[in-house]
Amino acid sequence: MIYLQQDERVLIKSRKHWFVIFRELFSAGIVYIAPFLLFLFVDVFGYLKVEPSAMGVVFLLSFWTLLNWLIIFSIWTNYYLDIWIVTDKRIINIEQFAFFSRQVATQRIERVQDVQIEVKGIFETLLGFGAIRVQTAGQETAFIARGIPRPDRAKQVILERVDSTTPVQE
Amino acid sequence: MQDFSNILSFVPGGTLLWALFFFALLATIITSLILLYHWIRFAMSPGVATVALLIHSAVSIVLIILMLTALFAL
Numbered sequence: 030m031i032y033l034q035q036d037e038r039v040l041i042k043s044r045k046h047w048f049v050i051f052r053e054l055f056s057a058g059i060v061y062i063a064p065f066l067l068f069l070f071v072d073v074f075g076y077l078k079v080e081p082s083a084m085g086v087v088f089l090l091s092f093w094t095l096l097n098w099l100i101i102f103s104i105w106t107n108y109y110l111d112i113w114i115v116t117d118k119r120i121i122n123i124e125q126f127a128f129f130s131r132q133v134a135t136q137r138i139e140r141v142q143d144v145q146i147e148v149k150g151i152f153e154t155l156l157g158f159g160a161i162r163v164q165t166a167g168q169e170t171a172f173i174a175r176g177i178p179r180p181d182r183a184k185q186v187i188l189e190r191v192d193s194t195t196p197v198q199e
Numbered sequence: 200m201q202d203f204s205n206i207l208s209f210v211p212g213g214t215l216l217w218a219l220f221f222f223a224l225l226a227t228i229i230t231s232l233i234l235l236y237h238w239i240r241f242a243m244s245p246g247v248a249t250v251a252l253l254i255h256s257a258v259s260i261v262l263i264i265l266m267l268t269a270l271f272a273l
Contacts, residue, residue, distance in 0.1 A: 031243070088216060088269035095223050095262040099230045102255050106234055109251075110241050123241075128233050131241070 031114065031121055031133070040186050041115040045176035046158035050108040057104060061097045103128070113174050115187060120163060122174040136172050139194045140165040144187050146180040163187070216273065220266050227259050 033039070110125035117138070124132045141163055148159035159180045163172040177183055234255065238248035 082273065084269040084272040088220075088266055088273070091262045091265040091269065092219055092223050095227060095259065095266070098255075098258055098262065099226060102234060102251070103230065105251070106237055109247070110237060112243060125237075125241070128237065 031112075031123070033116060034118065037119070038117045039114060040117060040190065041113070041183055043113050043178060043183075045108060045111050045113075046156065046178040048152055048156050048158065049176040050104065053104045053108070054101065057097065057100055060100075061093070064093060111176075113177055113183075115183065115190070117190060120172065120187065122172065124174075134172055136163060136165050138187070138190050140167075141187060141191045142166050144184045144191075145171075146184050148180065216270055220270060223266065224263060227263065231255065231259065 107125050107127065110123065110131070112121075112123045114121040114123075119138060120136045120141070122132075122134045124134075126132065143164040145162040145164070146159055147162065148154055148157075153159050158176055158178045160173055160175040161177050161180045161183055163174075165172065235252060238252060242248035
């Protein structure tokens with residue numbers, strides 16, 4: 030849980046693009062249906078020597094569905110707990126890598142020097158999401174948030190905020 | 200060539216299925232507790248976490264009941 034300061038205003042609060050979780054769920058779906066396809070293949074070509082009982086099939090189906098259900102919920106939890114927040118004072122990127130592996134990165138907005146967006150690949154280009162790289166003063170490694178929807182808008186909001194906080198030099 | 204077709208022949212079929220059932224039950228309980236911990240500790244919206252918990256529990260319980268029903272019917 031992130032606690033904001035009393036006078037802190039949230040400018041952008043966003044989760045990763047839906048395609049990020051869709052891609053992971055699609056892979057899980059392939060793993061889920063693979064045994065059924067194998068069973069169908071074995072059955073169609075007559076390699077199945079025994080007639081499986083109906084209750085045996087129900088048991089194995091429930092067992093396999095339950096294991097996959099747990100995997101699906103783990104994927105969803107990892108997706109749901111990743112969050113990207115831009116306030117008028119900070120940029121916060123929360124990344125849940127796995128269970129018990131979590132990174133919360135915060136950068137003060139006035140330290141931002143440069144913002145880059147990276148949109149790579151056909152899906153990212155067509156669906157409008159990508160990575161945002163924020164370079165701050167005095168840090169060699171940049172602050173990177175991936176799978177951000179509409180990164181161009183996020184970049185604009187951050188730069189506008191940076192401009193408003195940076196004193197104009199005469 | 201070694202024949203591995205009867206490698207599990209010493210385990211009665213029912214025992215193997217019960218072992219699978221308890222494995223699934225244990226995996227469900229442990230995973231659900233871990234998920235619950237993460238939702239309570241880190242979720243930004245308690246409402247979404249509660250709905251997720253209800254859906255997860257309901258489907259898991261239905262599947263466990265189905266497995267038990269099938270086991271007793273076998």
